[in-house]
Amino acid sequence: MGLGFGLNLLLLAMVATNLLSFYHLLSISTTSPTTPSDHPSPPVPDHLLRQLSTIRATINHLTRLHPLSPPSTTTSPSSKSPPSDLLLHSLLLPIATACHDHPDLLHRFMNYTPFSPCPSLPPSLPESLILRGCHPLPRRRCFSRTPPSSPPSLPSDPFPSTLPDSSVLWSSYDSSSSSCKSFSCLNPSLGFDMRSESYRFLKSSDLDLSVPQFLKIAAGLSSPIRLGLDVGGGTGTFAAQMKRLGNATVVSTTMNLGAPYSEAVAVRGLVPLHVPLQQRFPVADGTMDLVRCGHAVNRWIPVPALEFLMYDADRLLRGGGFLWIDHFFCKGGDLEKVYAPMIGRLGYKKLKWASANKTDASGLKNGDVYLTALLQKPALK
Numbered sequence: 001m002g003l004g005f006g007l008n009l010l011l012l013a014m015v016a017t018n019l020l021s022f023y024h025l026l027s028i029s030t031t032s033p034t035t036p037s038d039h040p041s042p043p044v045p046d047h048l049l050r051q052l053s054t055i056r057a058t059i060n061h062l063t064r065l066h067p068l069s070p071p072s073t074t075t076s077p078s079s080k081s082p083p084s085d086l087l088l089h090s091l092l093l094p095i096a097t098a099c100h101d102h103p104d105l106l107h108r109f110m111n112y113t114p115f116s117p118c119p120s121l122p123p124s125l126p127e128s129l130i131l132r133g134c135h136p137l138p139r140r141r142c143f144s145r146t147p148p149s150s151p152p153s154l155p156s157d158p159f160p161s162t163l164p165d166s167s168v169l170w171s172s173y174d175s176s177s178s179s180c181k182s183f184s185c186l187n188p189s190l191g192f193d194m195r196s197e198s199y200r201f202l203k204s205s206d207l208d209l210s211v212p213q214f215l216k217i218a219a220g221l222s223s224p225i226r227l228g229l230d231v232g233g234g235t236g237t238f239a240a241q242m243k244r245l246g247n248a249t250v251v252s253t254t255m256n257l258g259a260p261y262s263e264a265v266a267v268r269g270l271v272p273l274h275v276p277l278q279q280r281f282p283v284a285d286g287t288m289d290l291v292r293c294g295h296a297v298n299r300w301i302p303v304p305a306l307e308f309l310m311y312d313a314d315r316l317l318r319g320g321g322f323l324w325i326d327h328f329f330c331k332g333g334d335l336e337k338v339y340a341p342m343i344g345r346l347g348y349k350k351l352k353w354a355s356a357n358k359t360d361a362s363g364l365k366n367g368d369v370y371l372t373a374l375l376q377k378p379a380l381k
Contacts, residue, residue, distance in 0.1 A: 098133030105129050110139060118142035123172055123256040130255070130276050145169060154269035158240035159198040167267045168260045186259055191235035201241045207356045207372050209324065211241045214374065217351060218289075221376070223320045225289045229253070229273075229281065231309070232296025236265035236272070243270070250290070253281070278305045281312055288316040292324040299330035299339075299368075307342055314346055319379040323348060328371045329358050335369055348375035 099106050105128055112119050118139065126137055149166045163183040170181040186192045204210040218225050225248045230238045233252025242248040254262045254272040265272035275281065277296065291313040301309070313323055323346070330339055335355060351374040358368040 098135075099129065099138055102129065102132055102134060105132075106134070106138075109137070112139060112142050114141040116142060118144050120145060120169075120171060124258070127255055127257055133278065135276060135279050151267060154267070156269075158236070158243055158268040158270060159194050160268065161194065163192065163194065163264055163267055168263045173258070173260065183260075183264070190259055191237060191261075192259070192264060197235070197237045197240070200237050207327070207354050207370055209326065209352060209372055209374060211238075211245050214322075214324065215246050217374070218322065221320075223289070223322070223376070225322075227288050228290035228292065229283060229288050229313075229316060230292045230294060231277065231281075231313075232294040233265065233272075234294070234296075235261055236268055236270040238292060238294065239265070239270045240268055248289075250292075251283075253277070277301060277309060281316060283316050285315050286318045288321055289318065290322045290324065291316055292326055293328065295327050297325070298328055299334065303338060303342070306339075310342065310346060314377065317377045319377060321377050322351075323373075323375045323377065325371060325373040325375070328373075329363065329368045330371070332357075332367050332369045335371060339371070343373065343375070346375070346377075348377055350374075351376055 105125065109121070109125055109129060119142075129135075129137060147167055147169055151164050151167060165182045165184075168183075173180065180186060183192050188196060191197060201211045204213045215225060225242070225246055228239075228242060228248060228250040230236075230250050230252045233239060233250075233254060236252045236254075239250035239252045242250045249271075251271045251273050252265050253275050254265055255274070255276065256262055262272040262274055273282070278301075293309075293313070297306070297309065310323075317323065325343070328339070353371075353373045355369050355371045357363065358370050362368070
């Protein structure tokens with residue numbers, strides 16, 4: 001776009017130069033039609049000279065910014081030209097493309113006064129936009145509300161006896177069906193009961209891979225586990241166990257779908273990453289030792305989006321890193337027809353591959369199966 005715009009300006013400047021020249025010649029012919037050859041021509045008016053000088057300077061400036069031919073490698077760029085990366089990244093899109101597809105939600109979310117506190121909105125509104133591809137959220141010029149008080153320090157043990165209620169803006173979670181203003185009134189099965197959570201990821205079975213077992217496998221392969229990403233991390237219990245048992249730093253992706261998952265992760269001394277599953281993870285290439293895909297990654301995700309997620313996990317992993325697919329569920333027939341070939345195309349080494357029937361009411365109704373897999377990325381990939 002910048003090159004086309006620059007060429008248009010260049011053409012405009014050339015046309016303006018020709019028009020000014022024509023105007024100057026016309027003024028000479030109308031004022032002195034019979035000027036003798038030995039009589040000097042009238043001087044060019046000063047205002048025309050100034051305009052011509054400005055046009056020439058503009059042409060030279062555009063030529064430096066957008067050379068018509070590739071620049072020579074032997075010459076250094078002009079010190080007066082803006083840096084090329086500055087020109088490249090100067091365009092900021094205030095609203096993501098997908099946001100325009102949901103004008104009602106967008107209007108409610110963007111109904112605020114700039115340079116003042118952001119309005120109090122239920123988390124379901126921004127979450128709805130994010131899940132529909134409106135990410136990053138476009139509201140940029142208001143001051144986010146924060147809880148009135150914060151814990152004086154983070155816990156040394158990521159399994160504290162209780163989570164501090166003062167770390168959450170509970171008014172954001174008020175609704176007609178719930179007025180919970182404490183972690184204690186949330187459903188314990190959602191991951192908010194720290195006593196129950198402290199026992200998770202500690203036992204192995206044919207389908208379950210425990211954190212101690214995983215760390216033993218990694219140590220046996222001389223592949224250290226230092227950094228990781230937990231996709232769909234809930235309240236951060238997997239990251240907590242990796243911190244406690246392996247001294248590893250694991251970042252958890254979260255969504256506040258009806259409960260303060262991000263806040264629960266943060267007050268445990270862990271890092272919540274508030275991003276949806278369909279977006280590229282904001283993590284640098286080849287920096288992770290582990291990517292774990294939890295229960296949130298399942299057949300509900302469209303196949304193309306799931307394949308993008310798998311290849312984004314590959315982008316994050318270093319050579320020799322691990323992809324842990326934990327209790328992925330899908331219809332029994334689709335495992336071998338769709339998902340196993342998709343995972344196989346990564347070319348990873350299978351360290352564990354186990355499947356079993358999903359025996360809850362929903363699983364029995366839909367004929368679902370679970371898959372737990374531990375895969376290692378080739379070192380030279």
